Amino acid sequence: MDVTLLAIRIFIVIVLYAFLGIVLVMLIREQHPSQAPEPRAASLVRLGQDEPVSQDAGTTVAYKPVFTSERHRLASHGPTWIGRDPNCAVRVNGEFVSTRHAHIDWRGDKQAWWIEDNTSRNGTLVNGQRIMRSELQHADIISIGGVQFRFELER
Numbered sequence: 661m662d663v664t665l666l667a668i669r670i671f672i673v674i675v676l677y678a679f680l681g682i683v684l685v686m687l688i689r690e691q692h693p694s695q696a697p698e699p700r701a702a703s704l705v706r707l708g709q710d711e712p713v714s715q716d717a718g719t720t721v722a723y724k725p726v727f728t729s730e731r732h733r734l735a736s737h738g739p740t741w742i743g744r745d746p747n748c749a750v751r752v753n754g755e756f757v758s759t760r761h762a763h764i765d766w767r768g769d770k771q772a773w774w775i776e777d778n779t780s781r782n783g784t785l786v787n788g789q790r791i792m793r794s795e796l797q798h799a800d801i802i803s804i805g806g807v808q809f810r811f812e813l814e815r
Contacts, residue, residue: 701814706730739763757805
């Protein structure tokens with residue numbers, strides 16, 4: 661009888677320690693959640709700005725698009741600023757572009773790239789719609805002061 665009682669006590673101690681180990685592992689995981697997935701690499705491709713073809717007095721001005729295909733890779737660790745300021749990652753010179761016109765940022769809580777207008781006077785357009793803040797999708801067209809960019813997610 662003593663051997664059986666000893667075996668039961670040892671079994672209960674092992675089960676108790678296993679239970680406490682499982683609880684401890686769950687608590688540690690809760691304190692250190694797994695890393696959020698890295699954002700998909702993205703970039704802005706500058707499509708260009710409409711330039712006047714003719715400017716005769718008294719006539720309407722015709723415009724032609726200019727395509728540059730200049731590519732700007734977006735930073736996933738902080739905002740990518742767009743504007744006239746020399747410190748902006750994407751420089752756009754134009755009379756209708758603010759110094760710090762808008763920025764694009766990765767939002768980990770939404771797992772998406774977002775663009776936000778920086779209260780610019782002339783606004784920011786995404787696919788022809790004026791926005792203050794908008795989630796970006798692959799191939800969206802962003803217009804800032806007459807300059808167009810295509811937002812591209814890298815595959």
